[in-house]
Structures are given as structure tokens and as C-alpha cells.
Amino acid sequence: MLINQGELANLTAEFWWGHAAISHVLSKFEAETGTRPKFPCIFGQNAVKRGNLRFLLIPYKFETSQYDLNVLASGLRTYIAHTDIRSIDLNHHCPLLVLFEPITTLTATDHFKRVFIEAMQFLLDEDHGTWPAHVSKDPAHHTWTMCFDGCELFVNVSHPGHVLRKSRNLGPGLAFVINPRKIFDIAAPADRKGRAITATIRRNIDIYDDVAHSPLLGSYLLGEAQWPQYMIPDNNEEAPIECPLHFK
Incomplete structure (x- = not known):
């Protein structure tokens, strides 16, 4: 189910868990003076303030013990269709938060790794578009x-x-924050200003988290790998997961 930030009242019975999941995400951006720093991503903060977040809720199918990844593919396709990549701008951009229904039997990091890889492979298998020639x-x-x-x-x-x-x-539960990659070229370009913005966000991460920002974080414009940045480890010693994705 794909909804806008202010549409919690429109959730159907099937997505009863979505209200708590979305409310928890939004609570991460609430300022609590004297108790914790603000969420480190300044662009995320601004998107929440403007009510620009979009949420895609992925239900769990107990009869098959799997998430309904068809919802992911169709919802992402709709999100992309309503995003004008050519005229994208920071003030009006709507990040997509994909929230998976929390399941009590899926709590280990390895469980989330498996679902993440299955989801990415499913999208590749169900992709009806043309893969960009320069990628x-x-x-x-x-x-x-x-x-x-x-x-x-x-x-x-x-x-x-x-x-x-x-x-x-x-x-x-598991969550994906999905953005058109181009937005990062706009938000933090490979110039002096962009490097300053990136440095500010990473300093914010160092304050917010109980571990320094991951050394895996990098810039596409500088030729630094994207896959290791998607699902980073909880510490800075563990190696990133190897990519098992394949094309038909």
C-alpha cells in the first residue's frame, strides 16, 4: 500500500500494523531538547517537516511465509511514474520509505539480509523497463x-x-529508504559545497550513533561503489555483504 505522509487515516484493516510503523519512523525526527541530537540527515529532516515522505507498506503472507514482493514492485513502479526525474528538486522531492510488516520470527540480522537480497532480486526479475545504458x-x-x-x-x-x-x-521491522540516485548528485555534488554538506551529515552521524560513520559510505560521482552502502554492518570492522544479484 502506497500512501503519503499525512494519510495514516486511510490505512485499511490489512495494514493495521502500518500506523505504528509509520508513527515510529516520524518519531525519529521529533526533537527532544537535552535528550538526543536530531536525526543526522538534514534532507530527511526537511522532507518530514514539509510532509513529503511517501510510505510503501509490504505485508507478510503467513500462508507462504514470505513478504508480498508484488506489492513492492507495483508500488515502486507507481512511485517512479509519479517522480519527474528530469526536474527533481530538494524542496519538493518525496523520499520513499518501504516498511515491511514486523514479524516476531524475523528478528536476526541474517533474516533481514535474506529479505533484502530477495527483494532486490525480485525487482530485477520483474523489471519491465530498459536498464540504463551507462549503468x-x-x-x-x-x-x-x-x-x-x-x-x-x-x-x-x-x-x-x-x-x-x-x-x-x-x-x-525492515525498512528501505529509496530515492532516485540523481537526488544525491543535486544534494551533495562533487564540488567544494557538496563535500562540505557530506562532511556535515557524517559529523551528525558520529554524534547520533554509538559508532563512527561507516567507512563504506561514498559518492557515486567519485566512482565509489554503491552496493556496500546499501546494507552496512552495525560496526566498522565487519565486511559488507557480497552481492549475489544476477540478471536473467
Whole structure:
């Protein structure tokens, strides 16, 4: 189910869990003077203030013990269709938060890794668009980024297995923060101003989290790999997960 930030009242009975999940995400951006710093991403803060977030809720199908990834594909396709990549701007951009229904039997980091990889592979298998010619299909290549329906994307993965890295924990279930990759070229370009913005956000992360920002974080414009940045470990010693994605 795809809804706007201010449409919680429109949730149907099937998505009863969505109210608590969305409310928890929004609570991360509430200022509590004297008790905790603000959420580190200044662009995320601004999106919440403007009511620009969009939420895609992914239900769990108990009869098959799987998430309904058809909802992910159709919802992402709709989101991309309503996003004008050519005229995208920071003030009106709507980040997409994909929230998976919390399940008591899925609580370990390995569970979330499995669902994340299954979800990415499902999107590749169900992609009806043309893969951008300038983007490699090799996730190890510096030009690779996740693409769907012809749109280059960046996928930020959050899950409750992150204890030290609180900025990557948005509640009791798995969550993807998906943006067109182009928005990062606009928000933090490869120039002096862009480097200053990036440095500010990483200093904010160092204050907000109980561990320094991940050394895996990088810039696409500088040729730094995207895949390792999607689902980063909770500490800075563990290696990133290897990419098992494949194309038909």
C-alpha cells in the first residue's frame, strides 16, 4: 500500500500494523531538547517537516511465509511514474520509505539480509523497463547502481539489528529508504559545497550513533561503489555483504 505522509487515516484493516510503523519512523525526527541530537540527515529532516515522505507498506503472507514482493514492485513502479526525474528538486522531492510488516520470527540480522537480497532480486526479475545504458550490470563496477523501470536508485537499508548504528534503525521491522540516485548528485555534488554538506551529515552521524560513520559510505560521482552502502554492518570492522544479484 502506497500512501503519503499525512494519510495514516486511510490505512485499511490489512495494514493495521502500518500506523505504528509509520508513527515510529516520524518519531525519529521529533526533537527532544537535552535528550538526543536530531536525526543526522538534514534532507530527511526537511522532507518530514514539509510532509513529503511517501510510505510503501509490504505485508507478510503467513500462508507462504514470505513478504508480498508484488506489492513492492507495483508500488515502486507507481512511485517512479509519479517522480519527474528530469526536474527533481530538494524542496519538493518525496523520499520513499518501504516498511515491511514486523514479524516476531524475523528478528536476526541474517533474516533481514535474506529479505533484502530477495527483494532486490525480485525487482530485477520483474523489471519491465530498459536498464540504463551507462549503468553497468556488474555490482562491483563503479557505474553500477540499482535500477528499476529505467530509473537509477539508491537503497538505504535499516533494520532493528542495528543497535550501535541508530540512524539505520527505523523501527521493529525492515525498512528501505529509496530515492532516485540523481537526488544525491543535486544534494551533495562533487564540488567544494557538496563535500562540505557530506562532511556535515557524517559529523551528525558520529554524534547520533554509538559508532563512527561507516567507512563504506561514498559518492557515486567519485566512482565509489554503491552496493556496500546499501546494507552496512552495525560496526566498522565487519565486511559488507557480497552481492549475489544476477540478471536473467
